Amino acid sequence: MKQGNSLPVWIWKSAGFFALLVGLPAWSQEASPPPAQQADSLITAMHELQNQVRELRAAVAEVRSEAAQYRAETAELRKQLQVTRSQLVSSGGPSQPSSYAGPSSTPANSRASEESAKGIGTVEDRVDVLEETTQLLNSKLNDQYQTKIESASKYRVRLSGIVLLNLFDNRGTSDSTDVPTWVTPSGPLDPKGSFGASLRQSELGLEIFGPRLAGARTAGNLQFDFSGGFPNTFNGVNFGLVRLRIASMRMDWEHTSIVAGQDNAFVSPLSPTSFASLAVPALGYAGNLWGWIPQVRVEHQFDLSSGQKLTLQGGILDNLTGEQPYDTFLRAPSAGERSSQPGYGTRVAWTRNIFGRPMTLGAGGYYSRQDWGFNRHINGWAGMADWDIPLVPRVSVSGEFYRGLAIGGLAGGFGRSVLFSGDPNFASTQVRGLDSAGGWSQLKFKPSAKLELNGAFGLDNPFTEDLRAFSSPQSYFLPTLAQNRGSLVNFIYRPRSDLLFSAEYRHLRTFFINSSSDTAEQVNLMMGFLF
DSSP, X not given: OOOGGGTHHHHHHHHHHHHHHHHHHXXXXXXXXXHHHHHHHHHHHHHHHHHHHHHHHHHHHHHHHHHHHXXXXXXXXXXXXXXXXXXXXXXXXXXXXXXXXXXXXXXXXXXXXXXXXXXXXXXHHHHHHHHHHXXXXXXXXXHHHHTSOOOSSSSEEEEEEEEEEEEEEEESOBSOSSSOOSBOOOOTTSOSEEEEEEOTTOEEEEEEEEEEETTEEEEEEEXXXXXXXXXXXXXXXXXXXXXXXXXXXXXXXXXXXXXXXXXXXXXXXXXXXXXXXXXXXXXXTTTXXXXXXXXXXXXXXXXXXXXXXEEEEXXXXXXXXXXXXXXXXXXXXXXXXXXXXXXXXEEEEEEEEETTEEEEEEEEEEEEEEEOXXXXXXXXXXEEEEEEEEEETTEEEEEEEEEEESOGGGTGGGGOOEEESSOTTSTTOOEEEOEEEEEEEEEEEOSSSSEEEEEEEEEEEEOHHXXXXXXXXXXXXXXXXXXXXXXXXXXXXXXXXTXXXXXXXXXXXXXXXXXXXXXXXXXXXXXXXXX
């Protein structure tokens, strides 16, 4: 292929010939078509020709760009070879093979010199080798680019996810056999244990990398799992329904970001490390606030001295209160949404590097105005703190703490925001916001890049004063639950970046208003393939 200004000549000739071929069918109509039909045919042919010209111009621009890039790379390689040759000459190293050996040279030294000289070769030989290597690498890159996920737009899409198998053995009764979060009271007919397997915690994700807009990089993120419930069919427990987790879009400038969509609750960003609990974050309803909530937030980072960084976040969230949907297909507003206000959240975090890893200390706040009908209003709120601190190069501690009122939408207080003195459909029934406090902490040890060990403990504690305020309280979710404790120990082994093995032991203990408690245990073995 020719370089420089002569590049487009053959392309324009090809364009003219191609346009002639395209126009032949339009000119080979009947001998005497009507004038209107002739005009329509000419207009159609002109439009097709214009489209082809535009495509050819785009192809020419792309070829020119690639050619210029290859020329620049080749010139840079030649410069580097010239510098290398000059260094070899100045250091006395041989630039050509030589059969001469000095008086003090032994046969071994002579053979080593010859092999070294042959390895260096001439500059032209080395240029040829480097050009061949460059061509090979370019062909590999082109193959990789051609096998990317195809999208309707020209922007890049990346597929990711995990295929995860969980083998679990339970002792005691819990809310879910494969992902237990709290203990249910056991009766005489309840089983003492269970064993099963599941793949419904497998995940699928798409990342979309869009254009620059107003100086910002744009991107999108879409994540699903198969933990949305079970179809009412034969062996339906193995056919988990698809569930939307995250669907967010973001614009990133150098120090500022705007995020819109369904995403993690940014006021409570951390969770313990566990592949036994992906459908619900580990220690959910045991002190770990979480939620995949529609939101719009703004983030800004300030670079401080000595490599320190301050991050400010603020935004609005869908004002959820933990209620289950009132209808399977039609959406009715929850108590938070009936207030005609969103939830408000904010967080500030300070970060610096310790032992080559970031140490982060954060604090956040949340407010939720709620309307429970019959002019019964509750002001929900929460204050949070989070930390991730490297103690030594291979050991770190992380966790969160919260104190709040009526924050069932963030899974606080067992997912309950309020308690009722009676039937909530009666105007005479009183409503009381549920006070709660809790948190969790995790110790992580990474003896190597492929192996890590984690231990974590969490506690969610609704206030007994609120639970005993009514003689027989009612709620939309088990009002007798008084406290939930969870602990876990696991190890995660990654022999490759796309393969993992893990084992986890989990212990749960749940207290009820009458001061009784029940326990449950689970041993979970996992194998996952990441892509």
